[in-house]
Every structure is written in structure tokens, then in C-alpha cells.
Amino acid sequence: MLQPQAVIFDIGNVLIEWNPERFYDAQLGEAARRRLFAETDLHEMNLRIDAGAAFEETVQETARAHPQWSREILWWHDNWIDLASPRIDHSIHLLHALRRKGVAVFALSNFGDSSFAYAQTQYDFLRAFDRFYISGRMGAIKPDPQIYAMVEADCGLPPDKLIFTDDKAENIAAAAARGWKTHLFDGPGPWAARLVAEGLLTRQEAHP
Secondary structure, eight states: OOOOOOOOOOOTTTHHHOHHHHHHHHHHHHHHHHHHHHHHHHHHHHHHTTOOOOOHHHHHHHHHHHHHHHHHHHHHHHHHHHSSSSSSSHHHHHHHHHHHHHOEEEEEOOOOOHHHHHHHOOOGGGOOSEEEEEEEHHTTOTOOOHHHHHHHHHHHHOOOOOOOOESOOOHHHHHTTTTTEEEESSHHHHHHHHHHHHTTOTTTOOOO
């Protein structure tokens, strides 16, 4: 078996939990949160940010378009770190364990430019990657094949030398279609086992 030369991590729900609904449920209750999301489509707003739209300005524009929910929409910016938490400690351990072994580790994430820069000030492990592929900086988002092609062109490694984990099946499928090794993330335990199976870590190294 040929060993991968680089491990590529998604960030949301792989290294940090991303569950905006949980934050809004805590603030508003589930029924009001459902109305908010149905009437304003905050996930579509976030997708535009991931694709390169300015973070604060896009949230403010959405708030102005829905004055009845203005305060709650602004929370998406003002309380953003509460939406993107908590950290997934075992996954972070795997990131650092790979780096200690000298394995190249890349980030490939649908993430706004300025929101990622802010996240790096709150989570030091987000500065630990050898290469950063952030959709808001690249002008392409997963699962668009263009973003995977951009990763390949930048890192110079053939697809079969890359192993990528992501929590979304469509993102994994797009990478696999290009010949990447892939792992659909459903928790750090199975991901740790996959890294061991690939010969990148020992069982001892893969566990805190």
C-alpha cells in the first residue's frame, strides 16, 4: 500500500464543532430558531461568506434585509466563536501527532476569509497547518471540482498521495472522483483508526 504524503483536514465538525442551530436554540428556543432560519436562510448567507463575500458586511446586509430579526442575525458575527465551538480534542491531537511524525498536514475548508483569520486568534491549532486552503480566499467552495484542482496545483502532489477527511459526503465524493484517498468523518475514533491503517501513525500515537 502506498502511503499518503499529505493529510488534509476539513475544519468544521472535524476539528471544531459547527452547529449554529445549537447556539440559536439556547438563545431563542427551538421554535423561534426554526422561524428565524426559515425566514432569513442564514446558511445561504454563510455560504456567500465562504465563497468570498465580506463577513461583517454580509451579516449586516442580511440584518438590514430582515429588520424583524436584525438583532438575532447580527449574533452570527458578534457571537461567531460560540457558533464554532467546542473544539474536538482528539482530532486536534491527531493533527499534532501527524506533524510530530513529519507528515504534511493541510487544511481544506469552506470558511470565510476574515472569519478564519479570527478563528486562528481563538484556536491556536488552526495555525499549525503546513498549507491553508480556505474557500473565502480561493474563490471556490467544496464540492466544486475547481477547489480540489487548486489544491493539487499548489501542493504539487498527485491525487493518490493525498488523504482527505470531511464530514460531508458530497465533499468526500468530489475528492474521491479526482483520485484522492478519502475518509468520511463521523468521529475522531474511526479517523484515528484510518490514519493507523494508512501507516501514518501507530495506535499509541493516534490516541491521547
